[in-house]
Amino acid sequence: MNFKHFALTTVATFGLLNVMAQKNKTIVVNTSKVTAQVQPEMWGVFFEDINMGADGGIYAELIKNRSFEFYKPLMGWTTQGSKMKEGDFLVLNRQESHANNPRFLRVNSTAAKRGDLGMVNEGFRGIGVKKGLKYDFSVLYRQAAAGVKLHVELIDSTGRVLGSGTLNPETAGNQWTSQSVSFTANETVEKAKFNLWFEGAGKIDLDMISLFPGDTWKNRKGGLRGDMVQMLADMKPGFVRFPGGCIVEGHDLSVRYQWKKTIGPVESRELIVNRWNSEFAHRPAPDYYQTFGLGFYEYFQLSEDIGAAPLPILNCGMACQFNTGEVVPLEDLDPYIQDALDLIEFANGDSNTPWGKVRTDMGHPAPFNLTMLGVGNENWGPQYLERLALFTKAIKSKYPEIKLVNSSGTDPDGERFDLLNTSLRKMKADIIDEHYYRSPEWFLSNANRYDNYDRNGSKVFAGEYAAQSVAIAKPTNKNNWECAISEAAFLTGLERNAGVVHMASYAPLFAQADGWQWTPDMIWVDNLNIYGTPNYYVQKLYSLNKGTDVVSILGDNKIISGQDSIYASAVIDRKTNEVIIKVINASSVEKSRNVVVKGAKKLAANGTLTLLQNQNLKAENSFENAINISPKEQPLAVKGNNVSLSLAPYSFSVVRIGMK
CATH class of the missing domain: 3.20.20.80 (Glycosidases)
Known part of the structure; x- marks a missing residue:
């Protein structure tokens, strides 16, 4: 006999036997054999x-260091303005009377218009702004007499205004007062900044300078x-x-x-x-x-x-x-x-x-x-x-x-x-x-x-x-x-x-x-x-x-935990009357399994298969491709109490079948 022909024939025969062996491998799920109950808190x-x-x-919250309590009181903030001078911004500490939130900002304004005196906040690695979304600004303030107006705005990296509002504090006296104003953004920008401009003459104390998006x-x-x-x-x-x-x-x-x-x-x-x-x-x-x-x-x-x-x-x-x-x-x-x-x-x-x-x-x-x-x-x-x-x-x-x-x-x-x-x-x-x-x-x-x-x-x-x-x-x-x-x-x-x-x-x-x-x-x-x-x-x-109850799932009468790179578990859900089977193929080759479900009088003619799979083990999701690896659902035919599964390489399969 030609040795080369014999070798090729032998390889082909073994390959066929291997495919047949794969097709004949059976997973047995016994829904009547409950081994444990699943806690409602199981996956959190x-x-x-x-x-x-x-x-x-x-x-x-979009404002960083809104109450000036970081170890550097103005961390996250930068003062600005064409008319800014020494003493216009002071951080005061009232530790004895307000131990939890001792610092506040005192602004001495002589600004005639927006741009004369202000502050900019960088946010948390920038501020995300969405076109058409409302933004809610609020502040705690205190002033001896009314006279300083606040202009609030979001800007992009070029200084272009993305949305703005004006707040006119009217309450005077020694009490801290909360006031707010909302405005809508006209563009979407990932890394904007927040400007707070002052207009008018007078002193005003500020704390809890805050900005929230409207889609909380x-x-x-x-x-x-x-x-x-x-x-x-x-x-x-x-x-x-x-x-x-x-x-x-x-x-x-x-x-x-x-x-x-x-x-x-x-x-x-x-x-x-x-x-x-x-x-x-x-x-x-x-x-x-x-x-x-x-x-x-x-x-x-x-x-x-x-x-x-x-x-x-x-x-x-x-x-x-x-x-x-x-x-x-x-x-x-x-x-x-x-x-x-x-x-x-x-x-x-x-x-x-x-x-x-x-x-x-x-x-x-x-x-x-x-x-x-x-x-x-x-x-x-x-x-x-x-x-x-x-x-x-x-x-x-x-x-x-x-x-x-x-x-x-x-x-x-x-x-x-x-x-x-x-x-x-x-x-x-x-x-x-x-x-x-x-x-x-x-x-x-x-x-x-x-x-x-x-x-x-x-x-x-x-x-x-x-x-x-x-x-x-x-x-x-x-x-x-x-x-x-x-x-x-x-x-x-x-x-x-x-x-x-x-x-x-x-x-x-x-x-x-x-x-x-x-x-x-x-x-x-x-x-x-x-x-x-x-x-x-x-x-x-x-x-x-x-599910609600763990049930028996075996291959060759053994727990399926790594044999032939296959891992499996099964539960039933008494609320929906379904059997749920999870199977992982952790190998690089497709594997076939015949799943036999025992214990149920009758199974639904169709189930669902949800597949999470990728042949590249180094594959990831990203902002650009958020669903690169994500579940895909498809119908699954059920014949009597049998289901044929083709387990893709490197895959996680979830099977749900109704029990009648």
């Missing part, structure tokens, strides 16, 4: 004011950026974890997050420096502060708006252990514990309670229905366990129904994790918060991480996860498809083990294109635009296809 979002996520991000979420005055909230609402998240993250801890305890300082009138909330302003040498941000216009009341309100459970995290008497490691002595911990007790009352107490009345007076008489509370963010060591024990005793004594989320440290393994995981389980912790910033390979190989966890022990919160394309905290990390598909595979293991894993969220959530410190991030924004990364669409697909 984690918010932290990093990457200009709040000020300059979701908090829609739910059109709330002084509210949140609508498109950013909409991206969250579209996910239908089960929870919102806030306010972080390492900002809960602070570099040291003096700049820790204190929720009581973030509620009440906005002008009375005490600004502090953001702990991310100097953390990374590659992205210094000396102008990064927390004004707390987005405070705990607004976080609760946001959670309620998008139908998510609130999950606040509180400082446990420990500063960031990567920075100072400062701790409060155990004998001085009571005020921290009281803050936790008071927060529960603020969220759930009726109007007759002290903190319930504060919430009511802010405009929300109904409770926020808080059920979970985190004690400490990413703390570790015996010092954390000591403080946690005191918090737990006090909170459980007064509010036994509140589930407490406890930290397992910074990593999903190692000495820190082992100490905390073992100790917390002995303490019968409600929920243990595990974090994973690891390579895509780690996520693929750990999809079975929870298969052997104790079903009767403490539950897990996958509180921060994100595949790192280069290495942890590297500025060159990318939100590429390789990272996203590895996360999709890992999430099959979380879903399959919903009896252990109660919640999960990607981190960080937002990043401003010109103001970020950390990558990768789930959603990117600039002053006008927004896009979701492939990672966003992965978690969104899990959240929108959450």
